[in-house]
Amino acid sequence: MSNKKTDKYKQQETILDELPEHEKSRMDAEDYATTGHEWDGIREFDKPIPRWWLWSYYLSIIWAIGYVIAYPAIPLINDYSKGLLGWSSRGAVSEEISIAKLAQAKYVDALKAASLGDISANEQLMTFAVEGGKSAFAVNCVQCHGSGATGSKGYPNLNDDEWLWGGKLEDIYTSIAHGIRYDENEDTRYSEMPAFLQDEILEKQDILNVANFVRSFSNLDHDANLALQGAVIYAENCASCHGDNGKGDQEQGAPNLTDAVWLYGSDQATLVKTISNSRRGVMPAWSHHLDDTVIKQLTLFIHSRGGGQ
């Protein structure tokens, strides 16, 4: 056993001989005490930790005591130590909020006072309005119109320049404030397409014919003979709302039937269903839930989405 150990040291000395000078001086550490741990010839010195290190420990302890005294720190049974400075994260947030509110107040007041047209002509106010409208949209409107306001079946896309009820500032404002076919609001937008089959105004075959005629507006596949008969039915039953040439009528919320934008769909089965049963899409009147300033902001936000008129 002891033989083996001396062997090992010998081996180490041979290595030492081959080491460069500066490395050797490092190994010259026999004078330090060791902890007695040794592994594979490597020994562990028993040296105190550096002084700077020790001092940084002491400093952190002093800092921690000061912190505990100055700030909320120790949980108690029903409460916590409040700290001498009286700081709280809740207080900090409400202070930030009131600063932000103060900064916004002048804009909110200006929005309240200005007309939609004035706001849209004022770049600063407009930026503020559109940002506010965007967040109000995310809270109140996305569940129906989609997060990008692109809509879905029965819920119009608000980004394009196809409008059911008009894309001028005032039109959009009215749609939002009073809703669409929303009975609880006196000034709601109202006009309803008859359910031509349910209400026994037209026969099944008439509806098939007029559906073919509607498809002919935008050159979708259709049976020309049926469409020819459909044209007569259209003139008598539909033109009063959708127009002689199918371009629609925003006064009555009647969609343009000649373009590629469809609220419910353009395939024959869907058209037959729309004409037979009608659809009667409903949108809530937001003046019941939202402040007028917010409705203005929403109006400007939607108007700014590219489809404003």
Ligand code: HEC
């Ligand atoms: C419950 C579903 C629903 C919610 C929520 C909703 N809408 Fe609508 N919105 C509709 C429907 C349905 C229509 C289409 C009604 C129709 O067929 O004429 C519509 C139509 C509109 C129109 C008219 C579009 C046009 O082409 O003329 C505007 C503008 C509009 N919505 C804005 C909003 C805004 C802003 C909000 C949020 C404050 C909102 N909507 C929330 C269902 C909704």
Ligand code: HEC
């Ligand atoms: C009183 C007015 C009125 C009359 C008459 C009327 N419509 Fe409509 N039509 C509307 C309105 C309003 C809508 C939108 C319905 C909704 O959103 O609920 C609509 C929607 C439609 C749609 C759906 C368009 C889409 O984008 O998906 C079609 C198709 C249509 N009408 C065809 C007809 C045909 C065909 C007739 C005649 C047989 C007719 N309408 C008569 C008012 C009318």
